[in-house]
Amino acid sequence: MNAPLPSSSLPSNSFDLQQIAASLEDKLDICMNRFKKSLNDMKASFVTPTAPIKAVEEV
Template sequence: MPGNVLRTYSIAAALEDKLDIRLNRFEKSLIDMKNSLITPTAPLKAVTEV
C-alpha cells in the first residue's frame, strides 16, 4: 500500500511539472503574440507621417 501511495505522488508531481512547463510556454507565447500585435503600429505610424 505505501508503495502505491508513493507512486501516485510521484505521478502527480510529474504531471504538475508538465503542466507548469505547458503553462509557462503558453504564457510566453501569449506575451509574444501581444508584443507582435503591439510592435507593428510604431513603424506604420512612421510610414504614414513621412
C-alpha cells in the first residue's frame, strides 16, 4: 500500500531537491568568494609587516 507513494511524489520532491541544491550552490559560491577575499586580505596584511622585520634581521 505504501509503495505507490514515493513514485507519485517523486517529481515534486526532485524539483524541491533541485531548488535546494541550487540555493546551496549559490550560498556556497558566496561563502567561497568571501573566504577567498578574506584570505587575500590576510595574505596582504601578512606580507606588509614581515618586510620591515626581515630588513631589521638582515642588519
